[in-house]
C-alpha cells in the first residue's frame with residue numbers, strides 16, 4: 758500500500774499466527790525469550806516479547822519503506838545510547854503505543870506514522886546538552902526552559918523528511934497532557 762508520499766507502508770492489519778504458543782507460558786511463542794507477567798503482544802493466541810511483536814506488526818515492507826524504518830530505528834538507538842539506555846527504551850515506547858493505537862486506528866499508513874512518531878518521540882533531545890540530559894535530581898527553571906523545547910526540535914528534524922510528515926506531529930505533541938499541564942502548547946483534551 759502506498760501513502761501520499763509514494764512510500765510503501767507496512768500492512769499492520771495482517772497479524773501472523775503462531776499456533777504453538779500457549780498464553781499461560783512465560784516464554785515468547787516466537788523466539789522463546791522470557792516475557793514479563795503482562796503480555797505485550799498476543800498474536801494468534803500466543804504471547805510474544807516486544808521485539809517479536811514489533812517485527813510482526815511491521816510485516817513485509819517494500820525496500821524504500823524498509824530503508825526508512827532502518828533509519829528511524831538507528832536514530833532511536835543512537836538517542837537511547839546517549840541517554841545511557843539499553844537501546845530498548847524507544848522500541849518499548851513504540852511497542853506499547855502501537856498496542857493502543859491499533860484499537861483506534863486501522864489504516865496501515867496512519868499506524869506507521871504513529872509507530873515512527875513514538876519511536877522518535879524524544880529525537881529533539883539530541884540538542885539538549887549532556888549536563889541537562891543526564892542530570893540527576895530535579896530540573897530548575899532554566900533546565901525546564903531548555904527541556905520544553907525538545908518536542909519542537911524533534912518536529913523540525915522530522916519535518917525535513919516528507920515521509921515522516923504525520924510522525925512529526927506525534928513528536929510535537931508527545932509531552933501534551935489531557936489536563937492541559939503538558940507542553941509546548943498546553944493543549945487540553947486530545
Ligand SMILES: [Fe+2]
Nearest residue numbers: 878879931932
Ligand atoms: Fe519527551
